[in-house]
Amino acid sequence: MLPYVFKRLLQAVPILLAVAALVFVMFSVIPGDFASTQSSDGRSAIDAEAVARMNTQFGLDEPVHVRFGKYAGKLLTLDLGTSFRTRQPVINSLSERIWPSLQLSMAAMLFAIAFGVPLGFLAALKPGGWVDMQSMIVAVSGLSLPQFWLGLMLMYTFALLLGWFPSFGYGDGNPRYLVLPAVALGVAPLALLARTTRAAVLEVMNADFVRTARAKGNSEVRVMRWHVARNAAVIVLTTLGLQFGSIMGGAVVIEKLFAWPGIGSLLVDSVSLRDIPVVQACILLLVLFFLIVNIVVDVLCALIDPRIKYS
Amino acid sequence: MLKTLALTTALTLAAFTVQAQEPRRGGTIRFTAPYAASFVSNDSHVSNQIQDDIYGKALHRSLYNWDSANNKPVLELAKSVEVSADGLVHTFKLRDDALFHNGRKMVADDIIWTFTRLMDGSKSYPAARYVRLLKGAIDVEKGQAKEIAGLRKIDDFTLEMTFTERTEPGFLFNAATTSIYPAKEAQAPDFFNKPIGLGPFKFVEHVPGSRMVFERWEKFYQPGKPYADKLVISPMGEAAARDVAFRNKEIDVSILGPTQYVAYKADPNLSKGILEVAEVFTRNMGMNPGFKPFADKRVRQAINHAIDSELIIKRLVRDKAYRATGWLPLSSPAYDKAMQPYDFNPEKAKKLLTEAGYPDGFEFEWTATPNESWGMPIVEATIPMLAKVGIKVKVKPVEGSALGGIVAKGDFQAYIWSNTSGPDPLTAMKCFHSATPQSACNYTTYKNPAVDKLLDEAGATADTAKRLDLVKQANAIVYADAPVWFFNYNKAVLAYQPWLHGLQPNATELALQYFEDLWVDASSPAAK
Numbered sequence: 132m133l134p135y136v137f138k139r140l141l142q143a144v145p146i147l148l149a150v151a152a153l154v155f156v157m158f159s160v161i162p163g164d165f166a167s168t169q170s171s172d173g174r175s176a177i178d179a180e181a182v183a184r185m186n187t188q189f190g191l192d193e194p195v196h197v198r199f200g201k202y203a204g205k206l207l208t209l210d211l212g213t214s215f216r217t218r219q220p221v222i223n224s225l226s227e228r229i230w231p232s233l234q235l236s237m238a239a240m241l242f243a244i245a246f247g248v249p250l251g252f253l254a255a256l257k258p259g260g261w262v263d264m265q266s267m268i269v270a271v272s273g274l275s276l277p278q279f280w281l282g283l284m285l286m287y288t289f290a291l292l293l294g295w296f297p298s299f300g301y302g303d304g305n306p307r308y309l310v311l312p313a314v315a316l317g318v319a320p321l322a323l324l325a326r327t328t329r330a331a332v333l334e335v336m337n338a339d340f341v342r343t344a345r346a347k348g349n350s351e352v353r354v355m356r357w358h359v360a361r362n363a364a365v366i367v368l369t370t371l372g373l374q375f376g377s378i379m380g381g382a383v384v385i386e387k388l389f390a391w392p393g394i395g396s397l398l399v400d401s402v403s404l405r406d407i408p409v410v411q412a413c414i415l416l417l418v419l420f421f422l423i424v425n426i427v428v429d430v431l432c433a434l435i436d437p438r439i440k441y442s
Numbered sequence: 443m444l445k446t447l448a449l450t451t452a453l454t455l456a457a458f459t460v461q462a463q464e465p466r467r468g469g470t471i472r473f474t475a476p477y478a479a480s481f482v483s484n485d486s487h488v489s490n491q492i493q494d495d496i497y498g499k500a501l502h503r504s505l506y507n508w509d510s511a512n513n514k515p516v517l518e519l520a521k522s523v524e525v526s527a528d529g530l531v532h533t534f535k536l537r538d539d540a541l542f543h544n545g546r547k548m549v550a551d552d553i554i555w556t557f558t559r560l561m562d563g564s565k566s567y568p569a570a571r572y573v574r575l576l577k578g579a580i581d582v583e584k585g586q587a588k589e590i591a592g593l594r595k596i597d598d599f600t601l602e603m604t605f606t607e608r609t610e611p612g613f614l615f616n617a618a619t620t621s622i623y624p625a626k627e628a629q630a631p632d633f634f635n636k637p638i639g640l641g642p643f644k645f646v647e648h649v650p651g652s653r654m655v656f657e658r659w660e661k662f663y664q665p666g667k668p669y670a671d672k673l674v675i676s677p678m679g680e681a682a683a684r685d686v687a688f689r690n691k692e693i694d695v696s697i698l699g700p701t702q703y704v705a706y707k708a709d710p711n712l713s714k715g716i717l718e719v720a721e722v723f724t725r726n727m728g729m730n731p732g733f734k735p736f737a738d739k740r741v742r743q744a745i746n747h748a749i750d751s752e753l754i755i756k757r758l759v760r761d762k763a764y765r766a767t768g769w770l771p772l773s774s775p776a777y778d779k780a781m782q783p784y785d786f787n788p789e790k791a792k793k794l795l796t797e798a799g800y801p802d803g804f805e806f807e808w809t810a811t812p813n814e815s816w817g818m819p820i821v822e823a824t825i826p827m828l829a830k831v832g833i834k835v836k837v838k839p840v841e842g843s844a845l846g847g848i849v850a851k852g853d854f855q856a857y858i859w860s861n862t863s864g865p866d867p868l869t870a871m872k873c874f875h876s877a878t879p880q881s882a883c884n885y886t887t888y889k890n891p892a893v894d895k896l897l898d899e900a901g902a903t904a905d906t907a908k909r910l911d912l913v914k915q916a917n918a919i920v921y922a923d924a925p926v927w928f929f930n931y932n933k934a935v936l937a938y939q940p941w942l943h944g945l946q947p948n949a950t951e952l953a954l955q956y957f958e959d960l961w962v963d964a965s966s967p968a969a970k
Contacts, residue, residue, distance in 0.1 A: 161841075162841070162844035162847065163840075163847050163848075166847075167844070167847025167850060168843040168844075168846060169846075170846040171842055171843045171846045172492060173859055173860045173861045174723075174862045174951070180571075180574075181570060182850070182881070184563060185566040188564060188565070216482045216488070216489065217483040217485070218485075218488055227649075228650065283686070286683065287686055290686060290692075291686055291690045297692060298683070298687045298692055299676070299683055299692065300652060300692075301649055301652040386651070387479045387679060387680060388682075389683065390652055390653075390676055390678050391652070392480070392649050392651030392652035393651065396479035396651045397479075397480065397651060399479055400478050400479050400679075403842070404843060405843060
């Protein structure tokens, strides 16, 4: 297993470099640069000298390929560069934001698992039944509701009307502050998990080995736990890994809405001010998270299902 | 217009009548910074975003402050200033009671060090554009000198500044980007982890993307101030989220957009806590004379006549703006009440277009951002109006942060933007001086020798009244030449909770408040 994990981690390097190159090229061709964004509020007239000086200071007056060469060289030594905005190493900005982002993503994922998997499982036990119908409604709604709107509705209902939770902020890690953003972020993966679990369980329940297990006289609980759930878990876990990417992406909107101090809100501000080193670092970090989670998922799948062998 | 002004004045006066109570000490002010999801950093010198200015007013002090009541800059870290006859040398008698948050007294060396830091050419601090007016500052920026020749310490509390041109330093040195730092302490490598300043509140913590927390600086030089024990500033870029938090009484203030403005005005409770100010921003459509039709004054005037600005302000901007009657806004000391807006007159517009040789109109490309008050929605509203006089519009949508660069490079036929038109009327009008490059702020490459002459004379005179009069004349000429479609002046609106008092109607930016004057009464949820 370890050589496999190591191999996967090595494979992540070219993926990260490709992402870095893509982001770099994108931000080189879209209109706007850091210097000109400094006057985007219309308050300060653009100072041509300052623009030129800033472009020189940040190396933005060099050709794209030279800039990318320098950037890639630094990246290989794990140097993420210096933020245009703060004039501080990018790693400082990232390190302040990683933990809140992880907290939020993990809470959203836990919420999705805690409600999505049982809901899907129950729905599969009696296809077409009341629970199945309800789970379908939840799934369709969860997948189709825009996260921004859902977040606002949660704020309005649970903060303003009921007063159960604060509507925004981080609150020194107080879990009350985590509930609404985590739910807003977790509803879409919950819906998908519920549908995936239902489909997986239904498929496994009709498999020959399940019929055999029942024929051998195993109790229904044992059949469900050892044969159905375990086999369905591989499919559910794979979906879970992929959904982690959607949670990290959704965090960009939710963090800004709830004033949650994570990577997402840093990314939004950095994009609008064209703080390219920070944007690149944030995206690389999100991709890295995604890759790591999926490696972990692969390992877990192999542990659950002995038929899966990684060589 | 007069009715609107009267209403605004009444509202402001009403707000201040309510606030004219005995200030209460204690409690926490829960302020919001509405322009982004975070602050840039703990170093106020690196960012010229309004967002960062907001916390700068708590932590730091600059040589000048903005006096919102009288709408002018006033001395803050100096007790008096003497100006030489030629207006170039300013001798400041500094306060001898201003203490940094570590208890050390501010002296002239701190100001000299701060301004020298701002001119560090390798760092490109945004305030360099102000300090550059000091004699010898450019040499420091270019690395040709280590000290600014125009800054001379006479003694610890007397500082002489020599400028390269007649200037009013109050307009240059009142923003947080020119905050005075403690010279020696600020050079420590970990200074910005817990910065100190001269402001009314001491830094406690910064949770990036969530909040900045401050506590009262007991030795602040204004006796009895600040009133509040604690100040929490939360960056909240989402207007809808701010709205919920405000209604939920989690924050004490919220800047309102047009939609919320209507809702708050209609609410019997919320409408009691609204502060309105005509900010020094002029919304306009700049026209590039490099595009042939716009080179003709009659075409530009025709556009001003063809668009029903009043209707757009009423229906789309929801009356959260004042009709523009020139470049200089209502809150400018050089605002000319006698000037009338271009009347909505499509027939006149057609006639002007015919005279200019465009009887069938023409098509132009209009660069616009998604901004609800001066972006795509406004452009879309003007399209049928312009079509009626034969002008077709091709919209070029761009992201808000890209607009500045596009306009500065002249890469447009027309753009719509909200530009600063104050607080110094002369500085604002210099954007129409032919010597001002397009990359600075003469975006429409406007050129009129009569305006140049008036502005040059205004810059040279020491007589304030005469200067304002000259600037007014220049404003009138620019208005007649119509280098832009004069749309509106921003009406900034701040909603505040009934327990918050001491807000200032700051026309330079309403979100910028001097926190030492704010206080919360016992009804605040954070009164203790």
